[in-house]
Amino acid sequence: MQNILDDITVLDFSRVFAGPAATQVLGDMGANVIKIEPPAGDEARYYGVTKEKLAELGGVSPSFLALNRNKRSLTLDLRNEKGNRIARELADRADVVVHNFRPGVMERLGLGFDTLSQSNERLVYAEFSAYGRKGPLAHIGANDLALQAHSGLISITGEPDRPPVRCGTAIVDLHGSLALVAGILGALLHRHTTGRGQRVESSLLLSSAHLMSYFYTEYWMDGTVRKPMGTANHLSVPNQAFPARDGEVVIIASTDEMWKKFAHAIDADTLDLPKFARVFDRRQNRVELIAAVSALTTQMTCAEIIDRLGEAKVVVAKVNSVGEAADSEQLEAVDGKIMLQAGAHEFPSVASPFQFSEVDINAAKSPPSLGANTHDILHELGYDSATINSLSNAGAFGRLPEAAE
Amino acid sequence: MQNILDDITVLDFSRVFAGPAATQVLGDMGANVIKIEPPAGDEARYYGVTKEKLAELGGVSPSFLALNRNKRSLTLDLRNEKGNRIARELADRADVVVHNFRPGVMERLGLGFDTLSQSNERLVYAEFSAYGRKGPLAHIGANDLALQAHSGLISITGEPDRPPVRCGTAIVDLHGSLALVAGILGALLHRHTTGRGQRVESSLLLSSAHLMSYFYTEYWMDGTVRKPMGTANHLSVPNQAFPARDGEVVIIASTDEMWKKFAHAIDADTLDLPKFARVFDRRQNRVELIAAVSALTTQMTCAEIIDRLGEAKVVVAKVNSVGEAADSEQLEAVDGKIMLQAGAHEFPSVASPFQFSEVDINAAKSPPSLGANTHDILHELGYDSATINSLSNAGAFGRLPEAAE
Structure with missing residues (x-):
């Protein structure tokens, strides 16, 4: 059975959470996702675990395993001329580029929307930022917690008359990941009509505002400012x-x-x-x-x-506790778990949150080790092994971690 | 400029939160969204406000205004033979059907996927349920709070050593809405290749599991069960x-x-x-x-x-408080607010969380009053005014609220 994005190549420069979560969903839908990593790798590879723990878990952290299946990894030093040129060549053949650098960074690397779309007018160029590309906060850095705070979400979460708390998981990042997926799929649909790609944007700001939308509307309509109510809410009792x-x-x-x-x-x-x-x-x-x-x-x-x-x-x-929820029979019954290999171990990860009657993703590829597919991807670009080696010597892929140890 | 879903008709049987939030996004993208309401209307029209307050606000509650722009409303009594037949006729011409009834309800109404796709093989049929269509919990009712509890999200939200709390907003519903949007857009893309629609499913369960994914993965990998940490998290300090x-x-x-x-x-x-x-x-x-x-x-x-x-x-x-966040200059600067009419008043609502360089949705239609577009939509189906009146007398549209008062 053909999967939905079987003929789509996604070049993914994003790191840590929202971007990788988005491209994992695209990978689940069949896209050929090429994860471009800096020579040191996506930081999420090492998130929240010690070095010893990491070795025990087969070299991937839980958050990396959770968000990076169905991708291949290529390390590129984008500041190295040859590394940068490889990125350009890949972008010329890609259907979708995804990144979450701060505004201006991709432009300075010669990988901005205007440049790339000149040579590849079918390119869908998806940007995920903190607060968007314009406005007074455009150049401020942020993360999930910052937008939980900025959006007012923290101010309505907690016990009454106690300090407010964060929502325990990275909901702004993860909600943003689906916003990015929807935007990319929308732009691919549009390309069927127009023959052209376009720029798609989402941000932690837009994602958090969408989560808070009915609270903002209430405030805009009558000035109500809600406060934390524990596990209760203002709509009804009990x-x-x-x-x-x-x-x-x-x-x-x-x-x-x-x-x-x-x-x-x-x-x-x-x-x-x-x-x-x-x-x-x-x-x-x-x-x-x-x-x-x-x-x-x-x-x-x-x-x-x-x-x-x-x-x-x-x-x-x-x-439920996290363990009770993860082990829930129901999650398994609705195919909510996908088995992945991590080193010698096999661990489940959570499926994408929507399913199709005509396609499925049971044969998921496990997250790649850093730079694992560098040679394959370069071969697909037409490079022979000798050239790949000389690019490597010229630093195009950075100093690979084996060499850096 | 042509919008992305200009040629797409969405027949929306869903109510309250996740479904309506999804179809609002589709409407923002240009879809012709027909909101089928029971004669008493989507409950969200009256959510969290008194009758007096409602009149003051121009007849729509904040949560209805927040999630129902860019739609037209048609009331149908689906248990009335003539009302049911109108739904069938609309489904035969629709590109997308969305519903969030419990499993089996649409089938009993003769509006199940198998039936509708027989006469309209291009139909994308999107179902949003509580726990999915199979498994031990398939027939259990649920809402956002229930899945915040079931998923373990509550168990990691709150102060250390105090009772856990809910995340203050309906994140499972709203995350689910984007899952549904992504699934629908994916199925529309697939239709370009295959010429056929299909069933798309999402649920509160899949949506909440996606939000908890990296916690489940951690538990599956090494048994860690996280607990609430206030506004802090386990990754780093400060x-x-x-x-x-x-x-x-x-x-x-x-x-x-x-x-x-x-x-x-x-x-x-x-x-x-x-x-x-x-x-x-x-x-x-x-x-x-x-x-x-x-x-x-x-x-x-x-x-x-x-x-x-x-x-x-x-x-x-x-x-920020809800008010400070809603009034943030940055949200306005990135076009995160959309002005809508509610009665004689104008109020903002929050934009969809992704944006396109080639299309925009500045000319948003305000949420419809209950049944406001019944005649127009029936005319488009080819009915003349006399027939519409006789359908009305036969109860196809139910007893309209004016009559019920």
Whole structure:
């Protein structure tokens, strides 16, 4: 079965999170993704692990393994004239270029949109930046945490009247990765009509604003500035986490009908009372209601609560640990796990978050070791082994890590 | 300038968040989005506001305004034979169908993938579900909070040794919306090659797993189960929020070089010391370092810290409130705001998180009132006014809310 991007070559200059996460999705869709790495490699290769741990894990960090399947690696020193020329040659044959350098860097390397699109008018040129290419913050560096702060996301996350916290995962980066994927696919579609590529942009700023969109709209409409509410939210009661004997569960019973079902599934005598009957009553008597529900759930196990509420069709879910979530039978049942090789070990990684009936990606390629495909990719460009060696001696690929040790 | 999806018709049966957020992006890209609403309307129209407030805001809630521009609204009673037939006729002419009903509902309505694709083989059929169409949880209801819990995201969000919290915004829904967009665009690309549509699936489960991917991979690789760390993370120190005189700032100085720059920008005497010099030292002496930095930042204003660190090229950002973030000059500078009409008022909404050099969406259509385009859309299907009236009398569009009052 032909995969969707089988005839698309992606030249990926991006590093660490959002860019690599995006090109992994394109690779899952069949694209020929060439990961251009600096001689020292994408920093994510070594992220959050010690050298000893890294050796144990087969040479790749968890975050690198999670975001770099279905790619080949080529090291290039873009400041070396010959290395830079190879990048130009690859870009001339590519369908998509992706990068996340600060504004101006690719231009200074002779790899800007205007230059590359002159010789390859079909090129889709995708840029992922911190705050965008214009405006007062265009030249400020940032990362996921910076945009969680800037966007106001931190200000609505946490316990009431306590210091706010970050969302535990890099959601701005990962959301941005899908924004980039959607933009690239949109531009490829447009190319079918026009025959021409174009520049596609996304940023941590746009990605974080999209995540906060309905909060901003509310503020713009009536000035409301929301604050942290723990696991609860302002829309309805109950709609939050409750303690069980062996953990916590979230329970959502927003409508009056749902509340009645919930009350009868747990304890009608204590809960199915006029003071809690209607949406307005439950908001009004929120503190009392939360206390009453908590007193009941504390005596039950998570499994018991989930069974009872599942049967009553009330929305309920266990507050899982990372391990419980990763091991969830459901994730496996919907093909959410993809097995990858890392050295002598085999580890799962998480599938792209959408699936097609006509194509699949079960035969995923494991993340490449640094520069692993340099020779193959140069051969495909038409270079013979002797020339590749002389390019290597001239520093086109940088000092390879073997030599640097 | 032609927009990317100008020739694409999207029939959108979805409600509330993820689906509508996805079709808004498609509408921004030029698609003709027909929002099929039940006679009572998408619940999001009334979300989180009182009836009085709603009237004041021009009849749309903030979350509806945020996620429903560039669409037209048609009310249909899908259980009414004539209403159902109209849906079938529309699907026969559509390029994309989107829905988020529980598994089996569309099939029972005669609007399942197998049925619709028989008469329209070019149809892209996009389904967004809670936990997917198979597996033990396929028939369990869920929402954003439920998947924040199930995925383990809540378990890594919050202060250390305090109850964990939710991420303040509906990130699973919104991330899922982009997953759906990417899947739909992928299937449209594939149709260029094959001439045929296909089924595309995403879910809250796949979306949340993608957001947690590198945590799951770490767990799968070495059993690590991460816990909440406030605004900090496990990768490096300092990499978190610090108090200022008039608010909080996040500061990220992960590498030794960056730490040195940071120390000199703030107070070299107190910070540029051997005990903090190297990554390992800073992790080891974390508590002491955080206290030392906090003691200094508390005496400065946010603006002063940002100025100093910005100049030193250290990543820094203010912990903005929702209002400060929404009003950010930068968001406006990168065209992140789109003006919309709501009744007599004009309010901004947040742009789609990617942009193209060859097309733009400045002329956005405001969200439609319920059923506003029923007649137009039926006319386009070839019905004359007399027939539309008789369909209305037969209940095809349900009892319209005017009649129900």
